[in-house]
Amino acid sequence: xxKINIGLVGFGTVxxxxxxxxxxxxxxxxxxxxxxxxxxxxCDKDFITRRPIKLDRYIKTKNVNDILNDPDIDVxxxxxxxxxxxxxxxxxxxxxxxxxxxxxxxxxxxxxxxIFKAARRYKRNIYFEASVGAGIPIIKTLRESLIANKVDxxxxxxxxxxxxxxxxxxxxxxxxxxxILDAKKKGFAERNPSLDIDGIDTAHKLxxxxxxxxxxxxxxxxxxxxxxxxxxxxxxKFAEELNMVIKLLAIAKKEGVALDVRVHPTMVPKExxxxxxxxxxxxxxxxxxxxxxxxxxxxxxxxxxxxxxxVSDLIDLARDLQSTSNTFSERLFLRxxxxxxxxxxxxxxxxxxxxxxxIDKPGVLARISGVLGQYGISISSVTQKGRRRAKIVPIIMLxxxxxxxxxxxxxxxxxxxxxxxxxxxxxxxEKEL
Amino acid sequence: xxKINIGLVGFGTVxxxxxxxxxxxxxxxxxxxxxxxxxxxxCDKDFITRRPIKLDRYIKTKNVNDILNDPDIDVxxxxxxxxxxxxxxxxxxxxxxxxxxxxxxxxxxxxxxxIFKAARRYKRNIYFEASVGAGIPIIKTLRESLIANKVDxxxxxxxxxxxxxxxxxxxxxxxxxxxILDAKKKGFAERNPSLDIDGIDTAHKLxxxxxxxxxxxxxxxxxxxxxxxxxxxxxxKFAEELNMVIKLLAIAKKEGVALDVRVHPTMVPKExxxxxxxxxxxxxxxxxxxxxxxxxxxxxxxxxxxxxxxVSDLIDLARDLQSTSNTFSERLFLRxxxxxxxxxxxxxxxxxxxxxxxIDKPGVLARISGVLGQYGISISSVTQKGRRRAKIVPIIMLxxxxxxxxxxxxxxxxxxxxxxxxxxxxxxxEKEL
Numbered sequence: 001x002x003k004i005n006i007g008l009v010g011f012g013t014v015x016x017x018x019x020x021x022x023x024x025x026x027x028x029x030x031x032x033x034x035x036x037x038x039x040x041x042x043c044d045k046d047f048i049t050r051r052p053i054k055l056d057r058y059i060k061t062k063n064v065n066d067i068l069n070d071p072d073i074d075v076x077x078x079x080x081x082x083x084x085x086x087x088x089x090x091x092x093x094x095x096x097x098x099x100x101x102x103x104x105x106x107x108x109x110x111x112x113x114x115i116f117k118a119a120r121r122y123k124r125n126i127y128f129e130a131s132v133g134a135g136i137p138i139i140k141t142l143r144e145s146l147i148a149n150k151v152d153x154x155x156x157x158x159x160x161x162x163x164x165x166x167x168x169x170x171x172x173x174x175x176x177x178x179x180i181l182d183a184k185k186k187g188f189a190e191r192n193p194s195l196d197i198d199g200i201d202t203a204h205k206l207x208x209x210x211x212x213x214x215x216x217x218x219x220x221x222x223x224x225x226x227x228x229x230x231x232x233x234x235x236x237k238f239a240e241e242l243n244m245v246i247k248l249l250a251i252a253k254k255e256g257v258a259l260d261v262r263v264h265p266t267m268v269p270k271e272x273x274x275x276x277x278x279x280x281x282x283x284x285x286x287x288x289x290x291x292x293x294x295x296x297x298x299x300x301x302x303x304x305x306x307x308x309x310x311v312s313d314l315i316d317l318a319r320d321l322q323s324t325s326n327t328f329s330e331r332l333f334l335r336x337x338x339x340x341x342x343x344x345x346x347x348x349x350x351x352x353x354x355x356x357x358x359i360d361k362p363g364v365l366a367r368i369s370g371v372l373g374q375y376g377i378s379i380s381s382v383t384q385k386g387r388r389r390a391k392i393v394p395i396i397m398l399x400x401x402x403x404x405x406x407x408x409x410x411x412x413x414x415x416x417x418x419x420x421x422x423x424x425x426x427x428x429x430e431k432e433l
Numbered sequence: 434x435x436k437i438n439i440g441l442v443g444f445g446t447v448x449x450x451x452x453x454x455x456x457x458x459x460x461x462x463x464x465x466x467x468x469x470x471x472x473x474x475x476c477d478k479d480f481i482t483r484r485p486i487k488l489d490r491y492i493k494t495k496n497v498n499d500i501l502n503d504p505d506i507d508v509x510x511x512x513x514x515x516x517x518x519x520x521x522x523x524x525x526x527x528x529x530x531x532x533x534x535x536x537x538x539x540x541x542x543x544x545x546x547x548i549f550k551a552a553r554r555y556k557r558n559i560y561f562e563a564s565v566g567a568g569i570p571i572i573k574t575l576r577e578s579l580i581a582n583k584v585d586x587x588x589x590x591x592x593x594x595x596x597x598x599x600x601x602x603x604x605x606x607x608x609x610x611x612x613i614l615d616a617k618k619k620g621f622a623e624r625n626p627s628l629d630i631d632g633i634d635t636a637h638k639l640x641x642x643x644x645x646x647x648x649x650x651x652x653x654x655x656x657x658x659x660x661x662x663x664x665x666x667x668x669x670k671f672a673e674e675l676n677m678v679i680k681l682l683a684i685a686k687k688e689g690v691a692l693d694v695r696v697h698p699t700m701v702p703k704e705x706x707x708x709x710x711x712x713x714x715x716x717x718x719x720x721x722x723x724x725x726x727x728x729x730x731x732x733x734x735x736x737x738x739x740x741x742x743x744v745s746d747l748i749d750l751a752r753d754l755q756s757t758s759n760t761f762s763e764r765l766f767l768r769x770x771x772x773x774x775x776x777x778x779x780x781x782x783x784x785x786x787x788x789x790x791x792i793d794k795p796g797v798l799a800r801i802s803g804v805l806g807q808y809g810i811s812i813s814s815v816t817q818k819g820r821r822r823a824k825i826v827p828i829i830m831l832x833x834x835x836x837x838x839x840x841x842x843x844x845x846x847x848x849x850x851x852x853x854x855x856x857x858x859x860x861x862x863e864k865e866l
Contacts, residue, residue, distance in 0.1 A: 021723065025581045031768060032580055129578075135724045137570065137578035145562075145570035147465055148458045148744040273730065276706055283728075290454065290741040291568045295716075295730035297706065308723040311581040322756045335464060 003036045004318055007067030007098070009089055010079035011044035014103060014130070016051040017303035018077065018310050023053065029311070035318040037311075041067045064089055068096050075317055077310060078102040087111050094122045099320070101313040103130035103306055109204035112217045125320050130309030132205040133158060133282045136298040140312065142212040142286070149288035150338075151213035153253035153432055158205045160280035160301040161189045161196035162228050162248040166265075167278045170236050170245070176229065188280055188301075198227035199248060199263040206250035209284070210261055213252070216337035218261060224345035226264035235355060235425060238385070238396050239267055242353070245275040249430060253287075260343040265427055267353050272433040273297075287432070346405040351380075351429040356395045356414065357421040360388050364419045368395070371413045375406040392421050398429070436469045437751055440500035440531070442522055443512035444477035447536060447563070449484040450736035451510065451743050456486065462744070468751040470744075474500045497522055501529050508750055510743060511535040520544050527555045532753065534746040536563035536739055542637035545650045558753050563742030565638040566591060566715045569731040573745065575645040575719070582721035583771075584646035586686035586865055591638045593713035593734040594629035595661050595681040597621045599698075600711045603669050603678070609662065621713055621734075631660035632681060632696040639683035642717070643694055646685070649770035651694060657778035659697035668788060668858060671818070671829050672700055675786070678708040682863060686720075693776040698860055700786050705866040706730075720865070779838040784813075784862040789828045789847065790855040793821050797852045801828070804846045808839040825854050831862070 006022075008015055022029070022037050030036050042055055043064045064085075067073055076093035078100060080086050086107050090100050095118065102108070108115065108128050119126045129139045133156075142151075157163050161183055168179040180197070183189035195201050203225045211217040228248050239246050249266035252259060268275040273295055277283040282300025287293055299305040358364045369379055378400045385394045399407075411424045439455075441448055455462070455470050463469050475488055476497050497518075500506055509526035511533060513519050519540050523533050528551065535541070541548065541561050552559045562572045566589075575584075590596050594616055601612040613630070616622035628634050636658045644650045661681050672679050682699035685692060701708040706728055710716040715733025720726055732738040791797045802812055811833045818827045832840075844857045 021581050028583070029581055135578070136727065137574050140573070140578055141570050144748060145568070145573055145745045146741070147748050148454050148462055148741055150458075150461070273706060273709055276709060288741075290737040292732040292735075292738065293714075293730075294569065294732075295728070297726075297728035297730070299725040299727075302725075304723040305725065308579070308581055308721075312578045315577060315580050319752070319756070323752070 002034065002318070002322075003038060004075060004314070004321065005038055005040040005073045006314070007070065007073040007076045008039050008042045008079065009064055009067060009076060010081070011042050011047070011051065012079060013303040014306045014310070015042070015079045016053050017307035018079070019055070020053045021304070021307050021311055033315055033318065035315070037314055040073050041070060043067055068092050073098060074321065075099045075101060075314065078104060081106070083107055083111060087115065090115055090126070091118045094118045094124045094126070097122060097124060099124050099317045100126040101310055101317065102126065102128050103310060104128070105131040105201065105204040105208060109207040109217070110220060112208075112211065125317060127313035127316055128208070129313045130306040132208055133284065133296070133298065133300040134302060134305035135308035135312070136282060136296050136300060137312065138209070138284050138296050139212060141294070141296060142209065146286065146288055146291065146294075149290045151286060151288050153287040154206075154209050154213060154250070154284065155274060155430065155433060156206065156209065156250040156282070156284040157247050157274055157277045158250050158282050158284065158300060159196050159202045159248060160282060161193055162199075162202070163277065163282070164188045164280050165197070166228060166231065166236070166246055166248065169231070169233055170240070173233060175233055176231060197229055199225045202248060202250050203263045206252060206261065206263060209250070210252045210259070214259060214338045216340060218342060222342055224262040224264065228265050230425070231265050232425070234394065235353075235427065238355065238394070239353065242267075242398070243270045244268060244429070245270060246427065247274060247277070249274075251430065253432065254339065255343050257339065258341040258343045259339045260348055262345060262348070267427050267429040268433050274433060285433070346403070346408070348404045349401045350404065351401055351431055352399045352407060353427045353429055354397045354399065354411070355425040356397070357392050358395050359419045359421070360384070360391055360393045361419070365395070367417055367419065368414055371417075372399070372410050375402070375410040377402040377406060377410055401431070435467065435751070436471060437508060437747070437754065438471055438473040438506045439747070440503065440506040440509045441472050441475045441512065442497055442500060442509060443514070444475050444480070444484065445512060446736040447739045447743070448475070448477075448512045449486050450740035451512070452488070453486045454737070454740050454744055466748055466751065468748070470747055473506055474503060476500055501525050506531060507754065508532045508534060508747065511537060514539070516540055516544060520548065523548055523559070524551045527551045527557045527559070530555060530557060532557050532750045533559040534743055534750065535559065535561050536743060537561070538564040538634065538637040538641060542640040542650070543653065545641075545644065558750060560746035560749055561641070562746045563739040565641055566717065566729070566731065566733040567735060567738035568741035568745065569715060569729050569733060570745065571642070571717050571729050572645060574727070574729060575642065579719065579721055579724065579727075582723045584719060584721050586720040587639075587642050587646060587683070587717065588707060588863065588866060589639065589642065589683040589715070589717040590680050590707055590710045591683050591715050591717065591733060592629050592635040592681060593715060594622045594626055595632075595635070596710065596715070597713050598630070599661060599664065599669070599679055599681065602664070602666055603673070606666060606670075608666055609664060630662055632658045635681060635683050636696045639685060639694065639696060642683070643685045643692070647692060647771045649773060651775060655775055657695040657697065661698050663858070664698050665858070667827065668786075668860065671788065671827070672786065675700075675831070676703045677701060677862070678703060679860065680707060680710070682707075684863065686865065687772065688776050690772065691774040691776045692772045693781055695778060695781070700860055700862040701866050707866060718866070779836070779841070781837045782834045783837065784834055784864055785832045785840060786860045786862055787830045787832065787844070788858040789830070789853060790825050791828050792852045792854070793817070793824055793826045794852065798828070800850055800852065801847055804850075805832070805843050808835070808843040810835040810839060810843055834864070
C-alpha cells in the first residue's frame with residue numbers, strides 16, 4: 001500500500017469536491033488501485049467561506065511555499081485558475097520535483113509551452129484531464145486509447161454555458177439576453193460570462209485538443225474565434241425548420257498539409273449526434289483513420305465531474321511514480337508536430353446559412369443572387385418567410401461551398417443594396433458532420 | 434527506446450490489421466510512447482489465405498509452443514477467438530510469465546475467473562479493451578477514468594450486427610429476414626448469425642462491463658437474454674409513432690443491494706442519445722455518482738477499430754513493463770464485489786409496450802384491460818390501429834410500471850381470450866433513459 005501526499009493549491013468548489021471524493025471514496029480507491037491519497041496541505045487565501053468539507057487546522061496554509069518546500073508532498077494539484085500565479089506555482093512545483101495535476105485550461109492553452117518545457121527539464125509529469133470536458137475522458141482517450149490513430153478532425157461542443165444558452169433559447173423560445181439571465185440564475189454562467197459566450201473558453205480547450213492530436217500548441221491570436229452573442233431566436237427557429245441546430249462548435253480539421261482551427265456558431269445537421277448535446281452537456285467528436293468516428297459525451301462542468309477527472313489524473317501519476325523511467329517526454333506528447341501551418345479564416349471553404357432582412361418587392365432576390373453570383377457563390381435553396389408587400393421580411397438562403405473571403409465581400413456588397421435592412425447574418429454549416 | 438516483442442496467436446482480420454498498424458504506425462507509436470513493438474512470431478493454422486500484410490517466413494509458425502517457449506516474447510496477443518484452445522493459450526502464456534492482450538469476449542465472460550486467477554498467480558497482466566466495442570475506450574474508461582465513481586447503471590448498444598438489422602428494418606421498412614440477408618451481404622453478419630441476433634454476444638460483453646463496474650463476473654445462465662428475432666417491422670413502426678426506437682439493449686443497474694442485469698429488445702425514447710446509435714455503431718451509457726451520465730460512441734466492430742484497441746492495450750502493457758510493482762491484482766479490478774445478488778427477471782419492474790392482435794368488436798378492450806387490472810397492471814395509453822369490423826386489428830398499449838411476473842401471467846391469460854389472435858408482443862420500455 002503506497003501513500004501519496006498531495007498539496008492542493010486552490011480550495012474552491014473543485015478543490016473542495018476533490019477532497020470530498022478522496023475522503024468519501026478512500027476505501028474504493030485503495031481497493032482498486034492499491035494507493036492511498038492524502039491531502040497533506042491545502043493552500044488558499046480564504047478559509048472563511050463554507051465548503052462541503054472540513055479541514056484539520058494543521059493542513060491549512062495561506063503560503064504556497066509551505067507546499068512547495070514540503071519534501072513529503074509528491075503531487076501538487078493546482079486549482080486556482082487564471083494565468084498568474086498559477087503558472088509560477090506549477091513551474092516551481094516541477095522545479096521542486098513534484099508532479100502536477102491541473103484543470104487550468106487557460107494556462108495550458110496560453111502558457112503550455114513554458115510549462116511543458118519545465119516538466120521536461122525537471123523530469124516530472126503534468127496531467128490536465130479536467131481542463132477539457134471536466135471528467136469526460138477526452139484527454140486520456142486522445143493521449144492513450146487513440147495512440148495509433150491519426151486524427152483527421154475534432155468537433156466539439158465544449159462550453160456548457162454557451163450550450164445552455166443556445167438550448168434554452170431553442171426550448172423556451174426566448175431571447176439571448178433572457179437565456180443568459182436564466183443561466184446566471186442557475187449558476188451556469190458567471191456574472192461576467194464573456195469568456196464563455198465569446199468563445200474564449202472553447203478556444204482554450206480546442207488548442208489543448210489540437211496540441212494532443214496534432215502536436216503543436218497554436219496561439220489564441222492565430223485562430224478564428226466568434227461567440228454566440230449575435231445568435232437570434234429567429235435564426236435558431238429557421239435552423240430548426242431546416243433540420244439543423246446551432247451549436248458553438250470547436251473545429252479542428254486537416255486540410256491537406258495545413259490545419260483548419262476555429263470556434264464559431266455552426267449549423268449542425270440533426271442527424272449528427274452533436275446536435276443532440278443539450279444544456280450544460282459537452283461532447284467531442286473525433287475522426288480518426290483507424291477508428292472512424294468516436295464520440296465522447298458527458299457533464300463537461302461541475303465540481304464533482306471535474307474532481308473526478310483530477311482523481312483519474314492522480315491515479316495515472318501514482319502509476320508513474322512506480323515507474324523506473326522518466327515517462328514524461330517519452331509518453332505523453334508528440335515531440336514533433338504533425339502539422340505546422342494553419343488555414344486562414346478567409347481561405348476556408350464552407351456552406352453557409354444566410355439570413356437577409358429585405359424589402360418584400362419584385363426583383364429583390366435577383367439582386368441578391370446577382371451579387372452572390374459575381375463572387376462565385378451558388379445558392380442551394382432560398383425561402384422567403386412570409387409575405388408583407390413593401391415591408392421587411394427575412395429571406396433564408398443556403399449556399400453551396402464558398403470561400404469565406406468571397407462570402408464576406410458579397411455580404412458587404414449586398415448590405416449596401418437599398419432593399420436590404422440590417423447586416424446579413426451568415427452562419428457556417430459544417431459539412432463534415 | 435525499449436523494444437517489446439509480441440507473439441501473435443491468430444492471424445485473422447484483426448490480427449492482420451494489428452500487424453499492419455504496428456508496421457504503418459511504427460514511427461508514430463515510437464514518437465509518442467518511446468516504445469517499439471515488433472511481432473516476433475505469428476501463429477496460425479493457415480498462412481495460405483491472403484491478408485493485407487506480408488510476413489517474413491521466419492516469423493510464421495503453426496505451433497503455438499514456438500511462442501510460449503520463446504523467452505524473448507514479452508506479450509502474447511490472443512486473437513483466435515472461442516473458448517478452446519484460446520483459454521489454454523492464455524493461461525500457458527501467463528504461466529510462461531508473458532503478459533496477455535486479447536479481444537476474446539466469450540472467453541473473458543465465461544472463463545474469466547480462471548484466467549484472472551492465473552494472471553494473479555503468475556503476476557502478469559491481461560488486457561482486453563477490444564473485447565467490448567472494439568477500439569472505443571469503454572474498458573479503459575471504466576477501469577481508469579471512472580476509478581473514483583460508483584456506477585449506478587450501464588446501458589449499451591454493443592452488438593453491431595443486431596443494431597444494423599434493426600436500423601435496416603426501420604430505414605428500408607423491410608422484414609427481419611430481409612435485413613439479415615442484407616447484413617450478410619455487407620459482411621456485417623456471419624453465415625450463422627445466432628450469437629449476435631440471439632443476444633449472446635451482447636450478454637458476453639455486458640458481463641465484462643458488469644465485472645469492471647461492480648466487481649463480480651456473473652454467469653451467462655444467471656442473466657436474462659432475449660434476442661431480436663421476434664421483432665417485427667410493425668412494432669418498429671408503432672415505436673416510431675410513439676417517439677421511440679427499438680434497440681437490443683444491454684442493461685445493468687443497481688436495484689437496492691441487488692443488480693438487475695439483462696439483454697433484450699428495448700424501447701428507447703428518441704430524446705435519449707442511444708436511440709440515435711444506428712447501423713453497426715456501438716455506444717455505452719454509464720450512469721455514475723460523480724460524473725452523472727457519460728456516453729461513449731463509435732465503431733464497435735471492424736478489423737482496424739479492434740486492432741486500435743489492441744494497440745492501446747499494448748501501450749498500457751509497455752507502461753506496466755516499466756513498473757517496479759506487480760500492478761495486476763492491485764490496480765485493475767475490485768477485489769471484493771460491490772454487489773453479489775442478481776434481480777430475477779420475474780421480479781423486475783418495467784413499463785411495457787404491448788401489441789395485441791384482436792378482433793375488432795365492441796368489448797374487446799374491456800376484456801383485455803380487465804385481465805391486466807386483475808394483475809395490477811395499469812394502462813397509460815391505448816391505440817387501436819385502423820378499423821376493420823370483425824377482422825383482426827393491432828391494439829397498441831403502453832403500461833405503467835408492472836412486475837414482469839404479473840405481465841407474463843396476464844399475457845398468458847389474455848392470449849386465451851377468444852377475441853385474441855397470436856401471442857401478444859411485449860417489449861420493455863427503459864425508464865432510466
